[in-house]
Amino acid sequence: MNHVPETRWVAYLADEIPEDLKIEYENHLYSCDECLSAYMDAMEKEESSLDVEGLDIAGSVMDSINLLKGESLEEAKQIRKEKSLRTITRHYLIAAGFTILLMAGGVFQSLTKYVDSVESSSVKETQSLTDGLIDKTFNWMDSIEKKNKEGFRNE
Known part of the structure; x- marks a missing residue:
């Protein structure tokens, strides 16, 4: 099936096409992103036109009621x-x-204190984890260097 133009999607939304064509269009939507995009555009245009019409209807009804009131x-x-x-x-x-x-x-003050405490605790944990890794790395390098020095003395 070829791509369905946006005008046909508008007719689909207005329920102006036969039932078998509707089913064909719906099945095509599952496999075609381009037609899905055209369908969504048509639906947005239809929705925005309904909003404008709805506002006009409400205003005219209210005007009619007020005219009846005199x-x-x-x-x-x-x-x-x-x-x-x-x-x-x-x-x-x-x-x-x-x-x-x-x-x-004092709700806002307690919120800022809570946020500050959460931020500071997360920063401290990250720093202590990093410091621990650095310390372990240096200790490991020092032990390797120490073993190398002892190895050279024994030879």
Whole structure:
């Protein structure tokens, strides 16, 4: 089977192709990386277009509800904007409050002390291991040198 173009993958995602062709496309995806990439691109484009459409639908529904309540479109949009701004401000204040509580409780100081102790212990272990290997190597070299000197004296 030849490579499937991205336009055909879009048709596949929209369920506009026959069932037997769908099965053939799905089997082809298992063996062709290029078509898998084209399929993923088509899926991302389809997903992003759905997101934009979904936002428009929600906005138009909310506008219709507000019109039924007797409010104008401008008033409804202003109210939604204010609610959104209030929600963002509320979340920011909650996060700032928790940060201040954690700072006052000394949580961040204890975390930095813990991280410092973990870092220093790992460095000490690495240094002591390295020092031990160096000491053993020098002792081994000294013993070889000592044996060589004794060997020359005996001859």
